Amino acid sequence: MLTTRRVFLHHSLSIASVVGANGLLGSAQAKEKAMARTTGPVIVSTWPFGKASNDEALRILTQGGSGLDAVEKGIWVTENDLSNSSVGAGGMPNAKGVVQLDACIMSGPGHKAGSVAAIEGIRHPISAARRVMEKTKHVMLVGSGAREFALKEGLETAEMPTEARRREWLQWKSKQENADGKNHDTIALILLAPDGHFYGGCSTSGWAYKLSGRVGDSPIIGGGLYVDDQVGAAGATGLGENVMRYCGSFQVVSFMQRGATPTEACLETVKAIARKDPKGSDLSINFIAVDKKGRYGAAGSAQGFSYSVTTPKFSRVETARAVTAKELGPIGGNRL
Ligand code: ASP
Numbered sequence: 001m002l003t004t005r006r007v008f009l010h011h012s013l014s015i016a017s018v019v020g021a022n023g024l025l026g027s028a029q030a031k032e033k034a035m036a037r038t039t040g041p042v043i044v045s046t047w048p049f050g051k052a053s054n055d056e057a058l059r060i061l062t063q064g065g066s067g068l069d070a071v072e073k074g075i076w077v078t079e080n081d082l083s084n085s086s087v088g089a090g091g092m093p094n095a096k097g098v099v100q101l102d103a104c105i106m107s108g109p110g111h112k113a114g115s116v117a118a119i120e121g122i123r124h125p126i127s128a129a130r131r132v133m134e135k136t137k138h139v140m141l142v143g144s145g146a147r148e149f150a151l152k153e154g155l156e157t158a159e160m161p162t163e164a165r166r167r168e169w170l171q172w173k174s175k176q177e178n179a180d181g182k183n184h185d186t187i188a189l190i191l192l193a194p195d196g197h198f199y200g201g202c203s204t205s206g207w208a209y210k211l212s213g214r215v216g217d218s219p220i221i222g223g224g225l226y227v228d229d230q231v232g233a234a235g236a237t238g239l240g241e242n243v244m245r246y247c248g249s250f251q252v253v254s255f256m257q258r259g260a261t262p263t264e265a266c267l268e269t270v271k272a273i274a275r276k277d278p279k280g281s282d283l284s285i286n287f288i289a290v291d292k293k294g295r296y297g298a299a300g301s302a303q304g305f306s307y308s309v310t311t312p313k314f315s316r317v318e319t320a321r322a323v324t325a326k327e328l329g330p331i332g333g334n335r336l
Helices: 002-018 025-032 050-062 068-082 123-135 144-154 163-174 246-256 262-275
Strands: 042-046 101-107 112-119 140-142 189-192 198-204 225-228 232-238 285-291 296-300 307-311 315-319
Touching: 042 050, 042 068, 042 232, 042 285, 042 296, 050 068, 050 189, 050 296, 050 307, 050 315, 068 101, 068 189, 068 198, 101 123, 101 225, 112 123, 112 144, 123 140, 123 144, 123 198, 140 144, 189 225, 189 232, 189 285, 198 225, 198 232, 225 246, 232 246, 232 262, 246 262, 246 285, 262 285, 262 296
Parallel strands: 112 140
Antiparallel strands: 042 189, 042 307, 101 112, 101 198, 189 198, 225 232, 232 285, 285 296, 307 315
C-alpha cells in the first residue's frame, strides 16, 4: 500500500513538473509553441544522417504519396547508404560476423504495426516490416522466418557485411575484444502527415559485434518506436537495452498525452529511466517526438545527440537538449 502511494505521489509530481512549468522546461515549451505547425508535414528523424531520409519523405508527401510510403522510402535512403555502419547492408555484423538487422513500422490510422528482428541478407528491412504489417496477421517475425517471408514477398537481397565491415570485424575478432556497446545508431523516422495522421519507422543493425540473436529496442513496438494517432509519435536511438526495458517511446507518447510538449516528454522519459537505472547518466539513450500540433523535440541522456527536422519550410539538423546532472540527481537515481 505504502509503495503504491509513493509511486502515485512520485508520478503526480513528475507530471506536475512538466505541465505548465515556468522553469527550464517552461522555456522549452515556449520555444515549441513558437514553432507550432500551421500547414504541411513535419518529419523528424534521429541523427544528421536522417536528414537525407527526411528530404526523401518530404518529396514523397509533396507528390501526394502516403505517409507510409514516405516513412518506408525515406528510410530506404539511409538503408542504401553503405557508408552508414549502423543501418542496412553497410551495418556492423554481430560477434559471428553476420549482419542481423532490426526494423519496425507503425501506422497511426488503425494503430497498425509490423516488425522484423535479426533478419539477414535483406536490403530493406523496413519494407519487410511493412509487409508483415500489411500482409500478415502478425506484428513481428524474427530470424530465418522473417527472411523467408521477405524472400517470398520478393524483397531484394544484399551482400552483407560489406568488405570494409568484414575487415573491421576480423580485426576486432583477432583482438578478442568485448563488444563494448559503443558502436551503434538507428534511423528512427516519425512524421505528422498533411492529413493529420502519424506514421513512423525504425531500422538498424544494432549493437556492433553483439551476441548472435541479440535484438535491441528498435523493432520493439513501444520501445524504439511508438505512434498514437490521437497524440503523436516518438522514436529512440541509443543503447537498446536501456530503452526496451522501460518501453521508452511509449513513455514519451504517454507524457505528451498528459500535456507535455515533445521536448518535455523526451526529457521526462530520460529522467524517469535514469531514476530507475543504476547506470544513471551513462545510459546512452535519446528520444525524438512530434505531437498533434506539429511541435517537435528531442532529448538525450548526455550531450551529443543531434536529430533532423524537415518541413516544407526548412530541413536542418538540430542539437537535442541533454538532461543535466542536476536534473538527474545522484547517479543511480532514487531507487524507489
Ligand atoms: N537502439 C539500437 C539498438 O540497441 C542502436 C542505436 O540506436 O544506437 O540496437
